[in-house]
Amino acid sequence: MKIVVIGGTGLIGKQVVEILSSQGHEAKAASPSTGVDSVTGQGLDEAMVGADVVVDLTNTADFDEKVVVPFFSTSSRNLLAAEKRAGVRHHVALSVVGTDRIGVGYFAGKTAQEKAVREGGVPYTILRATQFFEFIPLIADAGTRDGSVYVTNHLMQPMAAADVARIVAETAVSPAIDGVLEMAGPERAGLDEFVGRVLAARNDSRPVVTDPQAGYFGIPIEETSIVPLGESRIGDITLKDWLNSTSQHGL
Numbered sequence: 494m495k496i497v498v499i500g501g502t503g504l505i506g507k508q509v510v511e512i513l514s515s516q517g518h519e520a521k522a523a524s525p526s527t528g529v530d531s532v533t534g535q536g537l538d539e540a541m542v543g544a545d546v547v548v549d550l551t552n553t554a555d556f557d558e559k560v561v562v563p564f565f566s567t568s569s570r571n572l573l574a575a576e577k578r579a580g581v582r583h584h585v586a587l588s589v590v591g592t593d594r595i596g597v598g599y600f601a602g603k604t605a606q607e608k609a610v611r612e613g614g615v616p617y618t619i620l621r622a623t624q625f626f627e628f629i630p631l632i633a634d635a636g637t638r639d640g641s642v643y644v645t646n647h648l649m650q651p652m653a654a655a656d657v658a659r660i661v662a663e664t665a666v667s668p669a670i671d672g673v674l675e676m677a678g679p680e681r682a683g684l685d686e687f688v689g690r691v692l693a694a695r696n697d698s699r700p701v702v703t704d705p706q707a708g709y710f711g712i713p714i715e716e717t718s719i720v721p722l723g724e725s726r727i728g729d730i731t732l733k734d735w736l737n738s739t740s741q742h743g744l
């Protein structure tokens with residue numbers, strides 16, 4: 494199968510390209526650094542010639558709603574239009590668990606992306622993942638004030654990027670479901686607990702202060718806003734295993 498991975502140079506994208514290539518598929522990473530831009534449309538038609546599947550793993554570093562909404566809606570609309578022209582049979586998009594319940598801030602961007610995918614006219618599968626373990630240090634940094642890390646004790650169920658990539662790759666070579674699948678990590682606990690465990694493993698001495706009202710990147714959340722409420726695929730890698738492997742690799 495020819496599978497174009499938009500955002501194939503990113504954290505998840507790189508691993509998805511690697512997995513699919515190792516299975517004998519023609520997996521092609523496409524992103525601005527390879528001359529393909531889903532926002533301007535540059536290089537899209539050329540990248541999609543002969544593609545069976547397109548996996549959208551793009552992201553923007555900016556969390557501002559005014560940036561993420563136009564980014565994800567324009568990018569998704571351009572991708573789906575190019576996919577229709579090229580006869581692509583399956584569009585896979587990676588979204589975030591809670592997108593359907595939160596809908597503001599960064600989640601507004603993911604809502605716009607999911608809507609564009611549903612209306613795009615190409616058979617699709619929307620995957621929603623919880624926060625990656627790799628993302629937890631950023632959550633800590635975002636909550637830092639005067640040397641302390643203020644985070645909520647509302648629940649999270651994070652997962653390793655490697656588990657996300659494995660499930661994305663599996664979905665890419667499966668039939669489109671025209672619906673949503675959710676995935677999460679093997680453990681559920683307070684966000685403060687996960688942040689504390691990651692900081693401790695990294696010998697980061699910032700104290701973690703539990704503040705139920707801290708929200709998530711400035712977005713007010715409730716107890717179960719960012720964990721799956723229904724059925725979900727569960728990743729294999731625990732935070733303990735991930736911390737052990739990242740410390741061995743000096744990360």
Ligand SMILES: NC(=O)c1ccc[n+]([C@@H]2O[C@H](COP(=O)([O-])OP(=O)(O)OC[C@H]3O[C@@H](n4cnc5c(N)ncnc54)[C@H](OP(=O)(O)O)[C@@H]3O)[C@@H](O)[C@H]2O)c1
Pocket residue numbers: 499500501502503504505506523524525526527529530531532533549550551552553568587588589590603621622623624625628
């Ligand atoms: N972080 C989390 O905890 C989390 C949880 C659930 C879901 N997600 C979702 O997972 C997805 C992938 O995240 P990630 O952490 O792997 O992202 P990432 O490492 O930040 O990589 C982003 C990728 O998007 C590409 N990109 C940026 N602008 C583009 C454009 N205009 N056209 C085409 N490609 C563009 C980048 O290309 P260059 O390298 O060329 O710049 C890069 O390959 C995102 O959609 C995110 O919403 C994240």
